[in-house]
Amino acid sequence: MSEKYYTLAQLGWKTFFNQQLTLDDLEQTKPHRITQVFRNRLVVLGEDGELNLDLAQYPNLQGTTIGDWLLVSNNAVDIPVILERQSVFQRKSPGANSHQLIATNVDTAFIVSSFNQDFNLSRIERYLALCKEAGAVAVLVLTKADLVNQSQLDEYLEQLHDLQSHLVILTVNALDSESCQGLFDWCGVGQTVVLLGSSGVGKTTLTNTLCGLQEKTAAIRQDDNKGRHTTTSRSLFFAVSGGLILDCPGMRELQLTDCEDGIKEVFSDIEDLARQCKFADCHHHQEPGCAVQQAIKAGLLEERRLTNYQKILSEQARNSMTLAQVHQKDRKFGKLIKTSIHSKKHRIDNF
Ligand SMILES: Nc1nc2c(ncn2[C@@H]2O[C@H](COP(=O)(O)OP(=O)(O)OP(=O)(O)O)[C@@H](O)[C@H]2O)c(=O)[nH]1
Ligand SMILES: [Zn+2]
Incomplete structure (x- = not known):
């Protein structure tokens, strides 16, 4: 990806972001999009190519995720500015009292589910709510259609009738690009797509098919010590039709918050x-x-x-x-600290 150059429009730049720029921004910074998220660094892509941003050097970037647009200063010293987001996917962090950003500035979300034990209406409804809240169009992609016969397929589809009016539902064999043609309509140049769904439903397989990748995206997959290979970091890929595909880690525990x-x-x-x-x-x-x-x-x-x-x-x-x-607790704690600093200062002043 690093040798190839893209225009901002190809990277998903829109009027919405342009409107946020001042004259100074235009002169002194360049927009870059976050394409990969690692524990210690971000990889961002702009018109001049790729850059690595060290999270220790720019702690404000801890609050970013894949899909975010940053203004990176030409002098490479100033702190990058995070642009306002057009859409935000977030969930409650498993086992913690905080939000976890999944992806931002997404146009379309493929809710990926498979025709087997993963098929679960209630879970699909959950993802639909997440998409509504995020501000992205939801498309339901049902994989592993090749593993069921027509009557089983009809039975599954029958259950989806009352889900949501005008919901686009596509049934595919994720391993076969012919069968995935309907998905490319949503992956045109400058369009950003995120794949949501439980582990094993075929998100990586779909990403490979949409992006014309032959081999498994091994670089982003690590052994999770249980003999299972799961997608661990967040990465952005280009579909053969020009769109941008965001691949996020498996979300087994999807807890909704502020939704x-x-x-x-x-x-x-x-x-x-x-x-x-x-x-x-x-x-x-x-x-x-x-x-x-x-x-x-x-x-x-x-x-x-x-x-x-x-x-x-x-x-x-x-x-x-x-x-x-x-x-509320944080605020109380903040007050406590202020009070103790104040009384300490008071003691020093009176010394
Ligand atoms: N027959 C068939 N197999 C599929 C299809 N989609 C995915 N698979 C297989 O299902 C398995 C899991 O697919 P992945 O693409 O790794 O699933 P994932 O959603 O990316 O999983 P995580 O990375 O854990 O989130 C792989 O062995 C795929 O080859 C399909 O449409 N048909
Ligand atoms: Zn009632």
């Missing part, structure tokens, strides 16, 4: 029904005049869908609440 709007959009059918319930604070369990329960009884709404809606809504509330509590 209420996204969830409500994905479950707008339930939201609409809830407005017709007799009680404004109806929990849709056994309350009289519950329009949601009536729809379930009438076969118009799947009970599973209501359960998943309530589950992920309360999960995101819990996760967001924990973060709020952490912030």
